[in-house]
Each structure stands twice: as C-alpha cells, then as structure tokens.
Amino acid sequence: MKRKGFTLIELLVVISVVALLLGILLPALNKARGAAYNVICRSNLRQYGLTMSMYTSSYNETFPDPHYWLFKDPAAPSMGQKHCQWHNISLRPDGVLWGDGETTKIHMCPNFYKLSKRYAQNHPYHDSSIEIHPLYSYSMNAYLGLELFDGVLKTSEVINPAGVFVFTEENMWPIPGLTDSVLNDTVMLSRYPPYETVDISDMFGTLHRARGSDLTTGSANLVFVDGHVESVHIGDEDIDKAFRLSWPKSRIPE
DSSP states (O other), rough: OOOOOHHHHHHHHHHHHHHHHHHHHHHHHHHHHHHHHHHHHHHHHHHHHOOOOOOOHHTTTTHHHHHTTEEEEEETTOOGGGGGGGGGGGOOOOOOSSSSOOOGGGGHHHHHHHHHHHHGGGSOOTTTOOOOOOOOOEEEETTOOOOTOOOOOGGOOOOOOTTSEEEEEOSSSOOOBBSOOOOOOSSOOOOOOOOOOOOOOOOOOOOSOOTTTTTGGOOOOEEESSSSEEEOOOGGGHHHHHHHHHSSSOOOOO
C-alpha cells in the first residue's frame, strides 16, 4: 500500500499557522521576561536598602559619601575612563558598602544588562578599548552623605524617609528635555531648582515597561531610605517630582 505524504500546500499551511502562533506568543513571552527581570531588579534594590541600613547603624546613622560606596577611589588612574567604569570588567567593588572585591549579580539589573548589549557602545565618551561587560547599574542619591550640594549626612536629618530615595537606576542613553547625562559614576544628582540646566544633572532611568520601542517612556526602580522599593516614571512635566524624590530636607531651595 502506497503511503501518502504531506502536500506542499499542507506544509505551507502548517508553517503559516506556526508563524502566526509565534507572532502571538513572542510578545507575551518578552513581556513576561521583562516582568521577571523587573522583579529581580527590585529584589537587588531591597538588598541595597538593607545593606545601607546595616551600614548607617554601624556608623552612627551616617550615610557613606555617594562617590565611594562602590569604589574606594573612582578617580584613580587605574580606574580608567570615568564614563566607562560601569562596564569595565577589570574593576572590582572595594568601596565602603561592598568592599569584598567580588562582582555579584546584585549590582546589575537584568533589563539594564540586556539593553547595554544593544546601546552601550553609543554612550557619551565611550572608550572603545574597554569592552562592554556591565558591572553595575545603580547609583546613590547625591543629597545623602554629601554636604557639597547642601545635602544631609545622617538618616535622622531626612525629613521623610519613605519619600526620599537612596539608590536608583540610571540609563546609558540621555532623555531629551530631561537630561543630557547618563550613568557615568555611582552618584545620581537630580536637577536643582529652578531646573534650567539640563546637561549637568542626572535623571531616573526608563528601563522598565517602556511603551513599544520608545525607551524614554519606561520607569525606574528606587529604594527609599525606609527600605521600601517603588517604580517611578519621570516625564517632561515631572522634573520637580524628580527633585522632590531626591531632596531630604523640608525646605525646597529657591
């Protein structure tokens, strides 16, 4: 008895159905993967908040200088190009919060890692001799542990611990209208009122839940002084909100 195989038309129909199903499922899978990455990132920041709480408890409620929480001497010649330290795999954490010299996953948001493979080589002042091996993706509030910008040194000086962030995510790309700066150190300096200068200030990242291909529409995860984690989106109209999430005092400077 002669065995009948598939006809060309039948094969084409099957291939079409499979392609249709993949077209339906892949966006859902990508969305689910992004959500899982976001959960990991939030967990990392909770650990950051716990580590900061342990540090301040050990040092008379005093915050570390935000320039030195990850690296002991970020300005040293051996550290290489400042703007490339976040992806310089030859560096090791030796700062006051993580001084064990180990590079751990806690310092890296998976969404940041994934996007860095696509966009990192385009970041400002990139040194092409330093390969893209992301090391960290979080930065500390510049108004905590530093008097230079009229900030506070102690946790007791923070008026609203649940409303002031201590660590956040930054982008590796600028956000038009908000900032020309990107992740280039371990400090996040929100634009100071009256919000006139765009290029010298930092801004919360837009790594999560972006609408379509517009990466500037997403949100960042923040861990606050009291230890809780929130997601925040800052748009063109929210520059004042960004500063208020950073400012630890009651009186807003004029």
